[in-house]
Amino acid sequence: MKIAIIGTGNLGKSIAKGLITNNAITTLYLTKRNLKGIQDLDGYKNVILTTDNIEAVKQSDIIIFAVQPAHFENILNDIKPHLTEKHVLISTITGFLIPKIETIVGADQFIIRAMPNTAIAVGKSMTCLCSNEKGAKRIQIAEAIFNRLGHTLAIPESQMQAATVVCASGIAFWMRLIRATTQAAIQLGFDAKEAQELAMYTSEGAASLLITNGHHPEEEIDRVTTPKGCTIEGLNEMEHKGLSSSLIQGMVASFNKISNIKKEQI
Numbered sequence: 472m473k474i475a476i477i478g479t480g481n482l483g484k485s486i487a488k489g490l491i492t493n494n495a496i497t498t499l500y501l502t503k504r505n506l507k508g509i510q511d512l513d514g515y516k517n518v519i520l521t522t523d524n525i526e527a528v529k530q531s532d533i534i535i536f537a538v539q540p541a542h543f544e545n546i547l548n549d550i551k552p553h554l555t556e557k558h559v560l561i562s563t564i565t566g567f568l569i570p571k572i573e574t575i576v577g578a579d580q581f582i583i584r585a586m587p588n589t590a591i592a593v594g595k596s597m598t599c600l601c602s603n604e605k606g607a608k609r610i611q612i613a614e615a616i617f618n619r620l621g622h623t624l625a626i627p628e629s630q631m632q633a634a635t636v637v638c639a640s641g642i643a644f645w646m647r648l649i650r651a652t653t654q655a656a657i658q659l660g661f662d663a664k665e666a667q668e669l670a671m672y673t674s675e676g677a678a679s680l681l682i683t684n685g686h687h688p689e690e691e692i693d694r695v696t697t698p699k700g701c702t703i704e705g706l707n708e709m710e711h712k713g714l715s716s717s718l719i720q721g722m723v724a725s726f727n728k729i730s731n732i733k734k735e736q737i
């Protein structure tokens with residue numbers, strides 16, 4: 472696949488690393504205004520670093536956009552004259568809706584929105600996808616790319632904001648949970664390195680149980696909670712202190728913020 476990533480910042484670089492390590496490219500053009508931050512990707516076979524977005528578009532079939540929302544419209548206008556029927560446009564940009572992209576480049580382009588997360592760098596991204604009417608014919612291409620870099624789910628565009636909170640911001644939320652577990656483990660006597668090791672692999676195990684067995688979390692909790700035991704004591708204390716409630720409220724606040732960011736941009 473001839474892929475270009477326009478805007479190789481935090482997310483774009485994570486996608487690039489995932490594509491390179493998974494051997495998922497024929498050529499990969501990486502663009503950035505200042506190439507200093509991506510010099511470590513220089514030298515990989517068939518990977519080209521450039522500040523020239525138009526050249527990257529001309530040389531590629533699949534164009535992945537990973538710039539900040541404020542820069543996207545200008546970039547689309549710049550590349551528009553160079554788009555052909557071969558191009559599949561994949562936008563990862565938060566809150567920039569398909570109808571707005573269509574207004575700029577036309578509804579006759581294959582347009583897909585993808586909401587991955589930074590775990591794409593290690594091939595473990597949960598990526599939600601949606602498309603315009605024409606793009607539905609190419610959504611399998613996006614699925615093929617992002618399935619090599621994790622797991623995908625096709626959803627209606629109306630759910631993309633919620634997916635941003637759950638999956639993209641979700642990485643930060645889960646990091647805090649893992650950090651808090653680490654802090655507790657240190658207080659319980661492990662050194663910092665061991666504490667993080669215990670926290671990371673236990674959370675990986677918990678998620679893997681659900682992915683492999685397809686169970687509801689409570690079914691797995693029931694297997695752990697001995698009557699009158701230490702697990703239920705800890706769980707109930709966490710719930711008295713509002714664990715589930717604060718997570719839910721935090722994610723709803725995050726969702727409301729995206730809606731406000733969108734209004735600020737209009």
Ligand SMILES: NC(=O)C1=CN([C@@H]2O[C@H](COP(=O)(O)OP(=O)(O)OC[C@H]3O[C@@H](n4cnc5c(N)ncnc54)[C@H](O)[C@@H]3O)[C@@H](O)[C@H]2O)C=CC1
Nearest residue numbers: 478479480481482483503504537538539540542564565639
């Ligand atoms: N960071 C994340 O976990 C996620 C971010 N997103 C979305 O992805 C987009 C990018 O986010 P980040 O990577 O965090 O931002 P970032 O600021 O780290 O990266 C954007 C990059 O675009 C480059 N850029 C700006 N103008 C350019 C131009 N004209 N040509 C080429 N490159 C240009 C900048 O130099 C920068 O390196 C945002 O729209 C964000 O909403 C979506 C899902 C997850």
Ligand SMILES: O=C(O)[C@@H]1CCC=N1
Nearest residue numbers: 565635636639640641
């Ligand atoms: O925090 C943000 O607004 C962006 C969108 C999802 C991840 N980062």
